[in-house]
Amino acid sequence: MTTVTFNRERHIKYFLRCLKTFLPSFYTSNDSNRMLLAFFTVAGLDLLGVLQSKTTPEERQGYIEWIYHCQVPTGGFRAFTGTDFGADNRTPENEAWDPANVPSTFFALVVLIILGDDLSRVKRTECLQWLPLMQRDNGSFGEVLGPEGNIEGGGDLRFCCFAAGTRYILRGKGETDVDGTRDINVENLAAFVQACQAYDGGMGEAPFCEAHCTAAVDSLYLAAGHTYCAMGALSFLSRMSKNQRPPPVLLPGAKEFESLIRWLVSRQTAELGEAEESDEEDSPEADEIQKPPTADEEFELNAGLAGLPSIAPPTEDSLRYAGFNGRCNKYADTCYSFWNMATLAMMDRLPLIDAARNRQYLLEKTQHIIGGFGKGVGEPPDLLHSYFGMVALAFQGEEGLDGVDPALCISHRAVRHLESLPWWGERA
Amino acid sequence: MEGKYSSDPEWASIKPIPLNDGVESGAEPLATIAYAAEYLEATSYLRAVMAANEMSERALKLTEDIISMNPAHYTVWIYRAKILFALQKDLKEELEWLNGVSLKYLKNYQIWHHRQVLMSRKDFFPSPPPKEPDFLMEMFAQDCKNYHVWTYRHWYVRHFKLWDAPRETQDVQALLASDVRNNSAWNHRFMLRFGPRDDEPDAGMPNSSGGASEKGRLAVVDEDVVDAELKFAQSKIVRAPENRSPWSYARGVLRAAGRPLSEWKEFASKFVIESQGNVEVKSSHAVEWLADVFAEENGQEAVRMLTLLKEKYDPIRSNYWDYRIRSITAQEVSASA
Numbered sequence A: 001m002t003t004v005t006f007n008r009e010r011h012i013k014y015f016l017r018c019l020k021t022f023l024p025s026f027y028t029s030n031d032s033n034r035m036l037l038a039f040f041t042v043a044g045l046d047l048l049g050v051l052q053s054k055t056t057p058e059e060r061q062g063y064i065e066w067i068y069h070c071q072v073p074t075g076g077f078r079a080f081t082g083t084d085f086g087a088d089n090r091t092p093e094n095e096a097w098d099p100a101n102v103p104s105t106f107f108a109l110v111v112l113i114i115l116g117d118d119l120s121r122v123k124r125t126e127c128l129q130w131l132p133l134m135q136r137d138n139g140s141f142g143e144v145l146g147p148e149g150n151i152e153g154g155g156d157l158r159f160c161c162f163a164a165g166t167r168y169i170l171r172g173k174g175e176t177d178v179d180g181t182r183d184i185n186v187e188n189l190a191a192f193v194q195a196c197q198a199y200d201g202g203m204g205e206a207p208f209c210e211a212h213c214t215a216a217v218d219s220l221y222l223a224a225g226h227t228y229c230a231m232g233a234l235s236f237l238s239r240m241s242k243n244q245r246p247p248p249v250l251l252p253g254a255k256e257f258e259s260l261i262r263w264l265v266s267r268q269t270a271e272l273g274e275a276e277e278s279d280e281e282d283s284p285e286a287d288e289i290q291k292p293p294t295a296d297e298e299f300e301l302n303a304g305l306a307g308l309p310s311i312a313p314p315t316e317d318s319l320r321y322a323g324f325n326g327r328c329n330k331y332a333d334t335c336y337s338f339w340n341m342a343t344l345a346m347m348d349r350l351p352l353i354d355a356a357r358n359r360q361y362l363l364e365k366t367q368h369i370i371g372g373f374g375k376g377v378g379e380p381p382d383l384l385h386s387y388f389g390m391v392a393l394a395f396q397g398e399e400g401l402d403g404v405d406p407a408l409c410i411s412h413r414a415v416r417h418l419e420s421l422p423w424w425g426e427r428a
Numbered sequence B: 001m002e003g004k005y006s007s008d009p010e011w012a013s014i015k016p017i018p019l020n021d022g023v024e025s026g027a028e029p030l031a032t033i034a035y036a037a038e039y040l041e042a043t044s045y046l047r048a049v050m051a052a053n054e055m056s057e058r059a060l061k062l063t064e065d066i067i068s069m070n071p072a073h074y075t076v077w078i079y080r081a082k083i084l085f086a087l088q089k090d091l092k093e094e095l096e097w098l099n100g101v102s103l104k105y106l107k108n109y110q111i112w113h114h115r116q117v118l119m120s121r122k123d124f125f126p127s128p129p130p131k132e133p134d135f136l137m138e139m140f141a142q143d144c145k146n147y148h149v150w151t152y153r154h155w156y157v158r159h160f161k162l163w164d165a166p167r168e169t170q171d172v173q174a175l176l177a178s179d180v181r182n183n184s185a186w187n188h189r190f191m192l193r194f195g196p197r198d199d200e201p202d203a204g205m206p207n208s209s210g211g212a213s214e215k216g217r218l219a220v221v222d223e224d225v226v227d228a229e230l231k232f233a234q235s236k237i238v239r240a241p242e243n244r245s246p247w248s249y250a251r252g253v254l255r256a257a258g259r260p261l262s263e264w265k266e267f268a269s270k271f272v273i274e275s276q277g278n279v280e281v282k283s284s285h286a287v288e289w290l291a292d293v294f295a296e297e298n299g300q301e302a303v304r305m306l307t308l309l310k311e312k313y314d315p316i317r318s319n320y321w322d323y324r325i326r327s328i329t330a331q332e333v334s335a336s337a
Helices: A008-020 A025-047 A057-069 A102-114 A124-133 A157-171 A186-195 A226-239 A255-265 A297-306 A334-346 A355-366 A383-395 A412-419 B037-051 B057-069 B074-086 B091-104 B109-119 B132-142 B147-160 B166-178 B183-194 B223-239 B244-257 B261-269 B284-297 B299-313 B315-336
Strands: B272-275 B278-281
Touching: A008 A025, A008 A383, A025 A057, A025 A102, A025 A383, A025 A412, A057 A102, A102 A157, A102 A412, A124 A157, A157 A186, A157 A226, A186 A226, A226 A255, A226 A334, A255 A334, A255 B315, A297 B223, A334 A355, A334 A383, A355 A383, B037 B057, B037 B074, B057 B074, B074 B109, B091 B109, B091 B132, B109 B147, B132 B147, B132 B166, B147 B183, B166 B183, B183 B244, B223 B244, B223 B261, B244 B261, B244 B284, B261 B272, B261 B284, B272 B284, B278 B284, B278 B299, B284 B299, B284 B315, B299 B315
Parallel strands: none
Antiparallel strands: B272 B278
């Protein structure tokens, strides 16, 4: 068996290429996620430890200017410059077509932090005033404020997580009001998130949806693992209220906590969906035993049971590569290594996974020869899978990568910069 | 260069607003994309009509053009809905159009949200459109686990109160018959049988806001439904014993009914046959089930089952099985202390 290596130099080249040249035109369908793509690019180079050495201070200042260029006059950030029809044209009647976007506001703040900006030009009060306007009565958050102040976008966990994260960054660890700004309804948000836990222990997009670990199935339209987002939201809330008892799903020993742990570790799988395993199906091959239907169910059950073969224990060879899937009975995918591991890290249970087999999977099966990571075996690299592949490896201490905060999803170096900001220092 | 819009007299009155990526004010744009000229032109007209808040046929057509190039554009969908309502367009026609778009872009979030927005209009859709389930099944024929479609179907059931509609169960049955590992179909079945009804807030389990002992439990239990569902799960387990979905489903059903896992001790034992010190295993999920039952009654036996998983049948999760073993051993120590 050859030793596998993390090809740091190739990944640096990949991320630099994404930073300094145009992304190919098929990224047009992700035009409205440019802030997210910007995050992956900048955060990737930071994680590789080369953001300072491979870019000039002028370039970094230029990136900071671009992020501020995406700030909406009424607070918060747009997800791409495509909606901006100019400050001079903006009126209360048309501003709904160029709204601040909840996930992008979080990512814009995080990119500014990584780039070393002090957030002094962030419309902090306006942004914190806008957040409660994005919250529905049931506790959930929307994506943007539409015409007539309607909260638009599905009421799902992604928006909950990024709203809680934005609040965390802009309020600091303290809970006191900022300039008397009304806060979001924390209790309702926490209740909504916990109500999303499904019968199998995982978290659905919204209550009673199948437990799931990502929505970024196809390309990069809006990266989110719902279970990750649920725990991210609760983590941000509980980091800010240290004196309160954490919710059961964050409490070791509680049924909610342990059933989620069971769900998360069950996501690790040696089913990789490689070409030789199946033709085109998006799910592991069925081992279903076909039986003709009979009238007597009881008889069929017992007869079926008696005739079942015993299973052979898996061989070491068949388990050499084990990544993670996002839902029960699906194939492994690079980004799910991140979603599941980050959630386990937030729950302080990361050592429960099989790190060695996950490493084998990522480095031998989805790490790409030209740098970056693909979604699955033999797939071309993209920004989302490249960043999340690296973060997953960073969680398990891969050499050449900085450590990562699982909720903020940025390097410890960047977190230290955040914690040095004035409103963080005051209450520390 | 003459573009599709700049050369069209219908658009002559509009002064397009080009993309401003901030370069002139000193910004170094991030995540720049090599846009096609058609996209750049169309979006510059979109910004212009949005700035004018224009509610018109031509703007409606423009949104369709943009959607064909970037279906994830989040404001163009909201804008389109607003125009449709302002022009009092026939939303049934819009739904037909949307069907085609949905089949073209299978993994898109905005499309399914737009469908919810349309379907919420009681004046057009006072009751579920008869062809809706057929279309959803057409989507599942493309990808039977498409998360967006399942999320929409969940919403659709709640919106039109279809928990007991025969068609819902029929479709779930058909999907499970073609792939018994379709966890999405199992989840939908659980929602139909045990989901909160319209007088309760939506949640992932019955009584989701209840305390530790009540969470996941139905206030009123129809034992016949519970028995039938448990039997249904068994019949599917026998056909694919390593399929985790029906085992999880049964856990959820028992929890909803407030009945113990030990009820399936005998059933699970049929997959774990012991003779003369040897253990023959027909399903690793049955071993896990027995471990959970024994954890309540007999720590030593539970550890024996967990060790079987750790060392033989599920070594990928050996750290987890160890964690479970440690928690049982710790309980026993504290109990005997």
